[in-house]
Amino acid sequence: MNSIYFNWSRLRPMCWLLAAWICVLLVVWSPLSAFAAVTQIEESPGQMLYQSRQNLRDQTGKSWQVVAFKRIHPDGSAILSLRLVGFPGAVELDHTQPLTLTTSMGQTLTAKDVSSEISQDTPALANVGEYDIQPVLPQLHAEIPLQLTLPMITGSAIELQIPSTTLQEWQTISAP
Template sequence: MIRAIITHAFKLLATIGIVALLIGSQMGLAPVALATVTQHEELPGQILFKAKQTFADRNHYAWQAIAFRQIYPNRHDDFYLRLVGFPGIVAVDRDRPLILKNKKGDSFLALPDFGELTKNRLSPDLHVGQYNLEGIVEQLDASVDWQAIIPTENKSERVLEIPGTQIQEWQIAAAAGSR
């Protein structure tokens, strides 16, 4: 039952996005990026919603950004952003938060949270950071670009430029997987 409701809600959100794109383009508005949010049923009743993108930091190293909500039966599930850097090049400081900020002066701190990885006693590699964006992603203004400032173990930072269209995809993934 829950699975059917979630699947229906996901399809409805995708349809609304397409209709908004068509109406906006007819009105002469800038086109809205279609979200590349995927849905995958891992086990019966366990559904993963995610948006995945690759960004380069200011040192031109690639980072994979995976924004996701993993739904389990009968419990609340938070929304996470996993950032994966290049092995051996960077070590993420897991005691410091991710900073999300824009040029308008808006700023948010996302706390490190490895969710199921640490509950299952798996230790992610040092080049992986994961942050809880529950309650944050909805507040991000998708009409502007953002910076994700990743803390590293050598007390420096890696900065990713995140376009507003990507923020919009994260918001769609968060909404699609919320109950």
């Protein structure tokens, strides 16, 4: 009777390679913003700050910090803003122009640049833009992909793709 002998020791390295490949695929295909979360900070008695932070890359591969935040003052008034921070010296935002938000369905909205309100003591930084997103956020749907277009001093524009999970966090922050 012939018995077939199978050498498992030859197959073991291939199993390890397959397991490593599956791990790499899981990391690559997982959403990048899954590492972000909405945080809540009491800045002073009665003043709360809710924020969502992500690091996203523009169409040229440059990294941007994207911070949506809602600040509730002790008197109950609130502001909802989106702060975009590029690498210093690498970008110069045009603070005279609004931020453009475009959905994949072709809907175009704009958000006013309020960078000058960050600090009245110093001029707005060239690489930091702050925009009032309160009027436009209710018009956006997390299921529909969103692109931000930031105007540059040079006349060109930077584009950031906003993942749906990020938009969901922004809407969570904006909720009363």
